[in-house]
Amino acid sequence: xxxxxxxxxxxxxxxxxxxxxxxxxxxxxxxxxxxxxxxxxxxxxxxxxxxxxxxxxxxxxxxxxxxxxxxxxxxxxxxxxxxxxxxxxxxxxxxxxxxxxxxxxxxxxxxxxxxxxxxxxxxxxxxxxxxxxxxxxxxxxxxxxxxxxxxxxxxxxxxxxxxxxxxxxxxxxxxxxxxxxxxxxxxxxxxxxxxxxxxxxxxxxxxxxxxxxxxxxxxxxxxxxxxxxxxxxxxxxxxxxxxxxxxxxxxxxxxxxxxxxxxxxxxxxxxxxxxxxxxxxxxxxxxxxxxxxxxxxxxxxxxxxxxxxxxxxxxxxxxxxxxxxxxxxxxxxxxxxxxxxxxxxxxxxxxxxxxxxxxxxxxxxxxxxxxxxxxxxxxxxxxxxxxxxxxxxxxxxxxxxxxxxxxxxxxxxxxxxxxxxxxxxxxxxxxxxxxxxxxxxxxxxxxxxxxxxxxxxxxxxx
Amino acid sequence: xxxxxxxxxxxxxxxxxxxxxxxxxxxxxxxxxxxxxxxxxxxxxxxxxxxxxxxxxxxxxxxxxxxxxxxxxxxxxxxxxxxxxxxxxxxxxxxxxxxxxxxxxxxxxxxxxxxxxxxxxxxxxxxxxxxxxxxxxxxxxxxxxxxxxxxxxxxxxxxxxxxxxxxxxxxxxxxxxxxxxxxxxxxxxxxxxxxxxxxxxxxxxxxxxxxxxxxxxxxxxxxxxxxxxxxxxxxxxxxxxxxxxxxxxxxxxxxxxxxxxxxxxxxxxxxxxxxxxxxxxxxxxxxxxxxxxxxxxxxxxxxxxxxxxxxxxxxxxxxxxxxxxxxxxxxxxxxxxxxxxxxxxxxxxxxxxxxxxxxxxxxxxxxxxxxxxxxxxxxxxxxxxxxxxxxxxxxxxxxxxxxxxxxxxxxxxxxxxxxxxxxxxxxxxxxxxxxxxxxxxxxxxxxxxxxxxxxxxxxxxx
Numbered sequence: 001x002x003x004x005x006x007x008x009x010x011x012x013x014x015x016x017x018x019x020x021x022x023x024x025x026x027x028x029x030x031x032x033x034x035x036x037x038x039x040x041x042x043x044x045x046x047x048x049x050x051x052x053x054x055x056x057x058x059x060x061x062x063x064x065x066x067x068x069x070x071x072x073x074x075x076x077x078x079x080x081x082x083x084x085x086x087x088x089x090x091x092x093x094x095x096x097x098x099x100x101x102x103x104x105x106x107x108x109x110x111x112x113x114x115x116x117x118x119x120x121x122x123x124x125x126x127x128x129x130x131x132x133x134x135x136x137x138x139x140x141x142x143x144x145x146x147x148x149x150x151x152x153x154x155x156x157x158x159x160x161x162x163x164x165x166x167x168x169x170x171x172x173x174x175x176x177x178x179x180x181x182x183x184x185x186x187x188x189x190x191x192x193x194x195x196x197x198x199x200x201x202x203x204x205x206x207x208x209x210x211x212x213x214x215x216x217x218x219x220x221x222x223x224x225x226x227x228x229x230x231x232x233x234x235x236x237x238x239x240x241x242x243x244x245x246x247x248x249x250x251x252x253x254x255x256x257x258x259x260x261x262x263x264x265x266x267x268x269x270x271x272x273x274x275x276x277x278x279x280x281x282x283x284x285x286x287x288x289x290x291x292x293x294x295x296x297x298x299x300x301x302x303x304x305x306x307x308x309x310x311x312x313x314x315x316x317x318x319x320x321x322x323x324x325x326x327x328x329x330x331x332x333x334x335x336x337x338x339x340x341x342x343x344x345x346x347x348x349x350x351x352x353x354x355x356x357x358x359x360x361x362x363x364x365x366x367x368x369x370x371x372x373x374x375x376x377x378x379x380x381x382x383x384x385x386x387x388x389x390x391x392x393x394x395x396x397x398x399x400x401x402x403x404x405x406x407x408x409x410x411x412x413x414x415x416x417x418x419x420x421x422x423x424x425x426x427x428x429x430x431x432x433x434x435x436x437x438x439x440x441x442x443x444x445x446x447x448x449x450x451x452x453x454x455x456x457x458x459x460x461x462x
Numbered sequence: 463x464x465x466x467x468x469x470x471x472x473x474x475x476x477x478x479x480x481x482x483x484x485x486x487x488x489x490x491x492x493x494x495x496x497x498x499x500x501x502x503x504x505x506x507x508x509x510x511x512x513x514x515x516x517x518x519x520x521x522x523x524x525x526x527x528x529x530x531x532x533x534x535x536x537x538x539x540x541x542x543x544x545x546x547x548x549x550x551x552x553x554x555x556x557x558x559x560x561x562x563x564x565x566x567x568x569x570x571x572x573x574x575x576x577x578x579x580x581x582x583x584x585x586x587x588x589x590x591x592x593x594x595x596x597x598x599x600x601x602x603x604x605x606x607x608x609x610x611x612x613x614x615x616x617x618x619x620x621x622x623x624x625x626x627x628x629x630x631x632x633x634x635x636x637x638x639x640x641x642x643x644x645x646x647x648x649x650x651x652x653x654x655x656x657x658x659x660x661x662x663x664x665x666x667x668x669x670x671x672x673x674x675x676x677x678x679x680x681x682x683x684x685x686x687x688x689x690x691x692x693x694x695x696x697x698x699x700x701x702x703x704x705x706x707x708x709x710x711x712x713x714x715x716x717x718x719x720x721x722x723x724x725x726x727x728x729x730x731x732x733x734x735x736x737x738x739x740x741x742x743x744x745x746x747x748x749x750x751x752x753x754x755x756x757x758x759x760x761x762x763x764x765x766x767x768x769x770x771x772x773x774x775x776x777x778x779x780x781x782x783x784x785x786x787x788x789x790x791x792x793x794x795x796x797x798x799x800x801x802x803x804x805x806x807x808x809x810x811x812x813x814x815x816x817x818x819x820x821x822x823x824x825x826x827x828x829x830x831x832x833x834x835x836x837x838x839x840x841x842x843x844x845x846x847x848x849x850x851x852x853x854x855x856x857x858x859x860x861x862x863x864x865x866x867x868x869x870x871x872x873x874x875x876x877x878x879x880x881x882x883x884x885x886x887x888x889x890x891x892x893x894x895x896x897x898x899x900x901x902x903x904x905x906x907x908x909x910x911x912x913x914x915x916x917x918x919x920x921x922x923x924x
Contacts, residue, residue, distance in 0.1 A: 012907075045840060045902045059842035296897075307907050308900045329895050336899035345899050378507060380521035412904040413875035419897055420879050424886030433791050435758075435881055437798035437807050438770045440507045442874040445474075445769050 002027040005321060006092055006107040008082040008257065010034030011041070012307060013288025013314035014113035015063055018074045020318025028322075030074050031105065033094060035081035038137045039065055044307055046140040047163070050147070051170030057144070060137060085110065085261035087281045109283055109321050112263075112271065113314060114254035116289035116305050121158065121249050125219030130230050131245040134163060143246070152243030153177060156232045158216050159248040160187040162337050167246045168208045169340055179240050181211045181232070190335070192350045194371065195390050195404045199339050206340045211236060219245055251305060253290045266292040268303035275327040277317045285321065287313030294330035297348035297401045297422055298357060304333040332402075334419045336412045345415035348402025348422050351392050360394055360401075368395040368459045374448035376410030378440035385409040389452040391418070391428065398427035398460035403449065410448075417449050428456040464489035467783060468554055468569040470544040470719065472496030473503070474769060475750025475776035476575035477525055480536045482780025490784075492536050493567065495556060497543035500599045501527055506769055508602040509625070512609070513632030519603060547572065547723035549743045571745050571783050574725075574733065575776060576716035578751035578767050583620065583711050587681030592692050593707040596625060605708070614638060614705030618694045620678050621710040622649040624799050629708050630670045631802055641702050643673040643694070652797070654812045656833065657852050657866045661801050668802045673698060681707055715752045715765060728754040730765035737789040739779045747783065749775030756792035759810035759863045759884055760819055766795040794864075796881045798874045807877035810864025810884050813854050822856055822863075830857040830921045836910035838872030840902035847871040851914040853880070853890065860889035860922035865911065872910075879911050890918040 005021055007014045010032045018030045032039070040063040048054045065076040083102070084093040091104045118133035120126055130152070132143050146152065153176055157168045160182035171178045180203070186193050187200055187210075204210055215235040222229040222241060229241040253270035264280035266272040270292040273279055279286050289305035291313065309331050319326040334347040349357070355364025369392045377384045387407035393400050403418040405411045421431050431453035438445050446454070467483055469476045472494045480492045494501070502525040510516045527538040545564070546555040553566045580595035582588055592614070594605050608614065615638055619630045622644035633640045642665070648655050649662055649672075666672055677697040684691040684703060691703040715732035726742035728734040732754040739747050751767035753775065771793050781788040798807040811819070817826025831854045839846045849869035855862050865880040867873045883893050893915035900907050908916070 042840065042842070042902065044900070045842060048843075048902060053844065054842055306900070308897060311907050312895065329892075330897075332897040334897045334899045336901045336904050338901060338903045343904070347897070347899070378504065380504070380507060380516055381510075382515065410875070412899060412901075413872070413879070416896070416898045416909070417875065417878045417882050419899070420882040420886070420888075423892070423896055424882070424888065426882075426886065430791075430885070433774065434878070434885055435770060435792070435794040435796045435809070436878045437796045437809070437874060437881070438506070438768070439798045439800060439874075440504065440510060441800045442798050442805070445773050447878070 002029055003108040004029040004031065004106065005109045005111065006105055007032045007111040007113060008092070009113035009115055009288070010039035010076060011113065011115055011288065011310070013310040014111065015040040015068065016311050016314025017111050017113065017285070017287060017318040017321070018068070019072055020315050021322055022073050024318070024322030032068070032074055032076045033080040033082050034076065034078050035097060036136055036138060037078070039063055039068060039076060041137040043135070046134060046137065047166035047170040050140060050143055050167070051173035053173070057137065057141060082257060085257055085284070087261055087284065090283060109285065111317055111321070112258055112279070112284065112286040112290060113288040114257060114290045116251040116253050118247065119250040119252045120247060121216065123216055123218045126247065128219060128221055128230060130243060131219055131247065133247045134167060135251070146244065147174065150243065154242040155179070155244040155246060156181060156216070156240050156242050157246045157248060159250065160184070161189065161248065161250065162335065164246070164248040165203070165337060165339055167248060168203065169206070169338070172207055177242070178207065179209045179211060179242065181214050181216050181234055183213070183215045185213050188344070190333070190346055190350065191344065191404050192352055192390060195388065195406055198388065198406055199342055199344060202340060202342055211238070251289070253303060253305070255290055258286065258290070266301050266303070268292045268301060270303040272301070276320050277313055277328060278320070285317040287317045293328065296330040296332050299359060302331070302333070304331055306333070306335060329423065332419050332422055334415060336415060341408055342406065343408070343411035344404070344406045345411050346402070346404045347415050347419040348400070349392055350402060350404065351390070354392055354401050366395050367401070368393045368456060370452055370456045370459070372448070372452045372455055374451045375444050376407060376448065377442060378444055381440050387411060387414070387448045389448050391449070391452040391456050393428050393456050393460070395459055396461070398429055398457065400426055400428055400431065403452070414447070414449055417447070428453040428460060432457060464491055465570040466491040466493065466568065467571045467573065468567055469494045469573040469575060470554070471575035471577055471750070472501035472538060473575065473577055473750065473772070475772040476573065477502040477530065478773050478776030479573050479575065479749060479780040479783070480530070481534055482777050483784055484535050486780070486784035494530070494536055494538045495542040495544050496538065496540050497559060498598055498600060499540070501525055501530060501538060503599040505597070508596060508599065509628035509632040512602060512605055512629070513635035515635070519599065519606070522599060544719060547719055547746070549723055549746065552745060571747065573779055573783070574720055574741070574746065574748040574752060575750040576719060576752045578713040578715050580709065581712040581714045582709060583678065585678055585680050588709065590681060590683055590692060592705060593681060593709065595709045596629060597713065608706065609636065612705065616704040617641070617706040617708060618643060618678070618702050618704050619708045619710060621712065622646070623651065623710065623712065624797065626708070626710040627665070627799065627801055629710060630665065631668070631800070634669055639704070640669065641671045641673060641704065643676050643678050643696055645675070645677045647675050650806070652795070652808055652812065653806065653866050654814055654852060657850065657868055660850065660868055661804055661806060664802060664804055673700070713751070713767060715767070717752055720748065720752070728763050728765070730754045730763060732765040734763070738782050739775055739790060740782070747779040749779045755790065758792040758794055761821060764793070764795070766793055768795070768797060791885065794881050794884055796877060798877060803870055804868065805870070805873035806866070806868045807873050808864070808866045809877050809881040810862070811854055812864060812866065813852070816854055816863050828857050829863070830855045830918060832914055832918045832921070834910070834914045834917055836913045837906050838869060838910065839904060840906055843902050849873060849876070849910045851910050853911070853914040853918050855890050855918050855922070857921055858923070860891055860919065862888055862890055862893060865914070876909070876911055879909070890915040890922060894919060
């Protein structure tokens, strides 16, 4: 008898698992339950569609339900929501959101890929028209439609993380007046404070009005303004009257279904899985933004919801359900972000994260960090840009813990050299000795990450 | 009493060693003997000065004798040639090329950084005016002066390796008619034949007239042409009448001094050194283009003269002479080359090299290779370019042996991910699992090197 695999959630992780299973086990009955409007879209591309870099949202649809059904033989059920998991009977309660009908679905293997949801700050007015979060493709379509229909001239972006910054750039590309309100004293809390100065200035040069150390206290509709401005009250006492608000204050893992079913939840509040992406129930797997992963530099689990681990995790689930034996070595939170003319990238731990972890001396005494600035190409090459590199390492033995890069060029793939080195357990001395590519149009003879590593060596040991 | 260190050769390796020693041991008497006109120039930048990308040759001088003397306290002696090494008496015979005077210099430690010299094909006419090799900065100045004074309109470049291709591009940038004659059936013998097709077409599209499988048989001056064309006779029976000839048919290590002194010479004909860059004589070190290095993917010594290992080797010599204990893990021959609008890069072994090495099955049965094509950025990103990736690996266990990349963007630092992975002894499965950076403007969700690795996995084991 063929196996039935039920997958809750049809984005990257879920569809990667489904596709892998159907490739490996043609007979398997693979049912994907998706409560939303789309499957498998490029969430990371959405700000660029909103900003006009990408022409059509069709380009963001990696896979449609029709193609998944016809070409891959996956039983995709749109507007189906899983409402409860019953591990003892190996069934899932499912609601058809269109008809209101509910049913029980039996599974041999279950895959939870429920993703993450926007974390909404505890303020009034979040449900007013013109106030948006950006998580699903439908969210971006709502924002796009509002921009076309209402021609907003101004916006507040709440939150200065990756998405907030990408959205600020998108709205500036649409020539809107943009305020960004961030409650922390810095943009991009995944970077150390001493690495974001240039970016903070640059964002302001590009016309984003920054409000750091500031909370939004509430959003109201201006009843006196016939255009219906939104009034955003801040903790600094300002009232920003704008046409649109983007709430990008982070996300939380969608772990309720798993928790209610008695599955193990990690310290991070995301679903716990072993290195084979199996939950605490041997017939239930989970992957994507709803799970925590082993963090290679930290040495314990962390929750960093990013697309590459969702794709890999889904594929690993598919391989293991299909009889494979694939282990996931873990994540480093490697990321790259475009910030107008700059690129910033990070991998592993920041200095602040390493010190706060308690893993490297009680007060982080064993955490070393250096910052250098170097040319991305030969110093004489026309158009050469400066890159700032921070390298974080264990002082006692030089083991690399993380790196951050900021610059106008050459920042993206260089971070991956360090990510690879951390995965291999390399020290700063090892990085200094790597045989990396050199030619004047592309790199100086010592790559900037090696320059940083060679400076770091001096702090190691003694 | 302070130590005397004599260094033979004042380019990258020699000056790196000298500078390191003076930083670590202020009292040391460091004498650099340089027979040529310059020290420490960027040889890799020379084609770009000739082609007009870089405005002045001063930009290529990393260090002048004056600055080395005044700022670093190095006793640089220009136009001094070492003519013999006497390990028993720890002296060097030296000739002052300006005065003809000769002398004996005593050393405590000797460093040989004699570099490499152009390999000249056995043909007539190499000493005719207008026929050049490109190795020293003085060579490039001669070419530059000839171009300014004689306004050559056409050229033959003999040899289709890195330098030949860079020079062909430089001369095309100067709007010259350019022929390239290569005796092998392909350009860039450091790449597999199946990776150079696109480049071969591209070079021709850019106006380079290619003569593959062709030898130059001789060069003569055309006595009947008042402009004095050079007549280049090829094995194909053509006579190419041009104004200028560049001979870039490879280089050979300058190992004569070391060999005559009884130092161990490797199978590659370059100077043998241990992992501390020490020759077979404990007081004599060597580094740079005159030495062979351990090749990490090959598992034995190889001679691949490139700037990064020369710089590292020189610094390691300096550290060890100064009382340090630094070992060099070896090379991978990692390289990147601009070929007009394309970039090509390589690390480790090509499929052909791996098979020919006899290290992976008698007839190379254990060598696997895959070629894939992938987007360098998200598939929907405007300006996205296709990258062709070849990955070479050991079939039995998936260990990565090498990679080659060809494309119009995103080719340079990606090769370094693979170089780092090979240094760490990773398998193709390990590469597939790396947590690499992703964002639509910079990379697809699976990096192209991971796409190649994931395809390669299917050939591993069974």
